[in-house]
Amino acid sequence: MVNGLYYRRYYCLDTDNIPPDGTPVLIAMNHHCGLNDALGVLFAMNDRKVHFIARADAFDIHPLLKKFMLWVGILPAFRMMYQGEESLSKNDETFALTEQRLLDGHTVLIFPEVRHLLVSYMRPFSYGYTKMAFQAAEKDGFQKEIFILPGCNHYSAYGGFRNQILVRFGTPVSLQPYYELYKTKPRTAQREVNKLVRAQVSALMLDIKDADRYDDIEFARRSAFCDDYARSKGLDPEQLPQKLEAEKRLCACLEGQDLTSVKAYREALAASGLEDRQLASPPDWFTQILKCLILLITLPVAVLAAWPALPAWFIPWHFTKKVGDPALEGSFTLGIDVLVLMPLAAILTFCCTGALLGWQYGLIHVVAIPFLCIFEWYYARMARETFADFRFLRTNTQDLQALYRQAISTLKTLTK
Amino acid sequence: MNIDTLNAAIAEEFEIETSAITPEASIKETLELDSLSLLDLVAVVERVTGTKVKGTELNQIQSFGDLYAFLEQCS
Numbered sequence: 001m002v003n004g005l006y007y008r009r010y011y012c013l014d015t016d017n018i019p020p021d022g023t024p025v026l027i028a029m030n031h032h033c034g035l036n037d038a039l040g041v042l043f044a045m046n047d048r049k050v051h052f053i054a055r056a057d058a059f060d061i062h063p064l065l066k067k068f069m070l071w072v073g074i075l076p077a078f079r080m081m082y083q084g085e086e087s088l089s090k091n092d093e094t095f096a097l098t099e100q101r102l103l104d105g106h107t108v109l110i111f112p113e114v115r116h117l118l119v120s121y122m123r124p125f126s127y128g129y130t131k132m133a134f135q136a137a138e139k140d141g142f143q144k145e146i147f148i149l150p151g152c153n154h155y156s157a158y159g160g161f162r163n164q165i166l167v168r169f170g171t172p173v174s175l176q177p178y179y180e181l182y183k184t185k186p187r188t189a190q191r192e193v194n195k196l197v198r199a200q201v202s203a204l205m206l207d208i209k210d211a212d213r214y215d216d217i218e219f220a221r222r223s224a225f226c227d228d229y230a231r232s233k234g235l236d237p238e239q240l241p242q243k244l245e246a247e248k249r250l251c252a253c254l255e256g257q258d259l260t261s262v263k264a265y266r267e268a269l270a271a272s273g274l275e276d277r278q279l280a281s282p283p284d285w286f287t288q289i290l291k292c293l294i295l296l297i298t299l300p301v302a303v304l305a306a307w308p309a310l311p312a313w314f315i316p317w318h319f320t321k322k323v324g325d326p327a328l329e330g331s332f333t334l335g336i337d338v339l340v341l342m343p344l345a346a347i348l349t350f351c352c353t354g355a356l357l358g359w360q361y362g363l364i365h366v367v368a369i370p371f372l373c374i375f376e377w378y379y380a381r382m383a384r385e386t387f388a389d390f391r392f393l394r395t396n397t398q399d400l401q402a403l404y405r406q407a408i409s410t411l412k413t414l415t416k
Numbered sequence: 417m418n419i420d421t422l423n424a425a426i427a428e429e430f431e432i433e434t435s436a437i438t439p440e441a442s443i444k445e446t447l448e449l450d451s452l453s454l455l456d457l458v459a460v461v462e463r464v465t466g467t468k469v470k471g472t473e474l475n476q477i478q479s480f481g482d483l484y485a486f487l488e489q490c491s
Contacts, residue, residue, distance in 0.1 A: 080451045085471045088455060114451075126450035187431040191448065 005370045006161060006334060011241055012044040013168040019147050021048040022105040025172070026133050028125075028197050029151040030205045031111035032118060034331035037153050040167040041109050051101050052109040053077045053094065056087070077128075079114065095128075099136035102146060108132075112197075116327045118158050120218055120251075122207045125198060130190035133175055134182050142179045147172040148193065150200035154244050159329050161313070161377045164240040170200035206247050210255040217254045219266045221247045224280035225411050253415045265407035268400055274392055279404040283389035291386045295379070301372075302379045308345035308369065309376030312337045345369060419484055425464045429456060439481030446480075467491055 019025050027050075031037055038052050056076035059066045075094045078087040098108055110132075112125035129148070137146050150170035157163045173196050175182075182189035201207075208217050220226060227237040230246030237243045269276060295302075316332035323332075346366050354362025427434040430447045443449060449457065454471045461469055461483075467490045477483050 080454075080471060080475070085455075088451065088471075091452075124448075124450070126452065127448070128450070128452055131452065185431050187453075 005373060006338075007165050008156075008162040009164040009240065010040075010043060011164070011166040011168075012040075013166065013241060015044060015169060017169040017171055018045070018149065019172055021107075024102040024105055024136065024144055024146045025107045025149050026102060026129055026146070027107065027109045027149045027151050027169075028112050028129050028201065029109070029153060030122060030201055031113045031116045032153060032155060033158060033327050033329075034116050035334055036155075036165070036330040037111065037116065038109060039334060040153050040165050041151070044167050044169075045107065048107055049073050050107045050109050051075060051098065053098070053111075055079065056083055056090070081115075091128075095132055095135065098132050099139055102133065102136040103140050103144060112194075118327050120206045120208050120221070121211075121214065122198065122202050122205065125194055127187075127190050127194060130193050130197075133193075134178075134186065134190060137175055137179060138182070142183075146175045148175065148197055149173075150197045150204065152201055152204035154205060154240065156240055156243065159326065160381075161333070162374065166240045166244060168204050168241075170204055173197055173200075206244060206251065208251050208255070213254065213257075213259050216259040216262045216266060217251050219276075220254060220259075220262055220411060221250055223276045225408060226250055228280075229411075229415055250415060254411075257414050259410065261403070261406040261410045265400075265403040268403050272395070272397075272400055274395065274397065274400065275388060278389065278392045279397070279401060283392060285393060288386060288389050288393065291382065291389075295383055295386065298379065302376060305372035305376035305379070308341060308349070309373040312341055312345075312373060313377070313380075315341065342369070422461070422464045422484075422487075423480075425460050426457070429460045437480055439479060439484065441480055443474075443477060443480060443483060461487065465491070 027041060029037065029041070038054075041052075042050055051073040052075070054069065054074050054076065056078045059069060059076050075097055076090075077094060078090045080088060083090075102108055110129040112127075112129045113123045114126050117123070133146050133148055137144065149172045152166075152168050152170075154166040154168075155163055156165075173193060175193060178189040178193055181192070206221070208214055208221075210217060226243075226247060229250050230237040230243060233246060233249065235242040235246045237246060269279070312333075316329060316336050319332045319336070320326065320329040346369060349369060350359075350362040350366045352362075353365040423434050423437045426447070427437060430453070432446065436446050443457075447453065447457065451471070454475060458469055458471050458474060461467060461474070465487055467487055469487075469490065473486070474483070477486055
């Protein structure tokens with residue numbers, strides 16, 4: 001239900017690599033969007049309870065939330081940058097609990113990059129996860145085989161609704177071959193395992209290694225050109241796994257290359273406030289007028305669908321702005337909408353529509369809520385794009401189009 | 417403060433070659449420091465030099481040369 005409403009498509013790949021329930025497994029993944037990354041894994045594992053670790057200050061938001069988080073298996077992690085140096089010793093309890101959960105054959109999810117960030121490169125891993133896994137083994141006298149399962153998550157876009165999400169698992173890394181090394185050189189053993197895990201996560205995710213050209217490469221992979229590139233390689237850009245493959249290939253072609261023209265186009269585009277899709281397929285007046293007509297005709301449905309679609313969009317957006325962390329938009333949307341707003345909206349809708357028009361209509365209205373929300377979000381997107389396209393049509397884009405052609409020519413040459 | 421003794425203690429704690437510890441070398445990269453191992457470095461520094469330093473202070477220091485200068489200042 002959550003998947004269907006919130007995400008357009010949810011892909012979970014290579015689940016055969018997940019060791020069976022009852023095996024001590026620690027999943028290590030890249031970290032883009034707070035709660036969404038964790039939920040992506042939870043959706044993949046219906047056969048077991050997955051424990052994961054979250055920022056300790058999230059537990060202080062509300063006592064009820066704290067109870068809920070502990071109940072679902074979330075454990076607090078104290079970090080120097082948020083809770084101060086003195087709080088780090090409190091992690092011992094979390095470490096001990098996690099190690100016990102592992103020894104009990106549970107699955108633990110950890111994001112070794114620590115902070116979530118909306119970037120397409122792999123950041124340094126904190127060694128907490130390898131430490132936990134080895135300490136768990138040590139507690140048990142190195143009897144149990146403990147696995148670290150590398151994984152990745154990837155999104156078609158980070159903000160808003162109806163995006164695609166992909167969760168993919170690598171090959172489990174057994175810690176057993178490193179037990180002897182750990183006994184004498186614990187840090188070396190952790191480094192060796194970390195190296196293996198990182199190599200797998202890097203291969204699974206989109207990991208742009210060229211830091212100097214990162215902005216240009218990231219721009220290119222998000223541009224309409226990347227979709228064309230995917231199609232030219234026989235890949236469907238509408239399918240996120242295939243799009244990811246195309247993005248990886250494109251980025252590999254662009255790393256270390258001269259991307260001056262791409263940079264010039266990217267900067268000019270940002271300054272103009274226009275969008276790349278408009279340069280790739282320029283809109284025309286006829287289509288825009290047609291779109292306006294469609295928007296007008298469907299306006300009554302959009303008005304009806306405004307409840308609860310607009311609060312479901314606006315409230316999480318408001319909190320995201322207040323916190324100032326765009327990576328939290330998805331977390332707020334899922335957390336507020338799914339846990340609070342949608343259940344509340346269903347009750348209110350049933351009561352109001354039921355009292356006004358009859359209970360059967362109340363029920364129909366409640367059942368229609370997900371469809372109305374999806375309609376409203378697409379309506380809002382179409383309206384936004386139509387207004388943006390009108391602006392494009394009224395703007396002189398000759399210089400920008402010249403820069404666009406140069407950038408595309410460079411990209412075509414580099415990806416031949 | 418004896419730099420060789422400090423380097424030897426750091427090398428032993430972090431299981432790296434002493435030769436990797438040079439004044440120009442980056443502390444974070446050489447020791448692959450994260451917030452947890454930063455506290456281990458704090459403990460080593462305190463044990464060898466007797467100087468109490470905060471992890472947040474050490475976190476700001478870039479190279480081993482900067483660390484020696486910082487400890488020199490503290491003592």
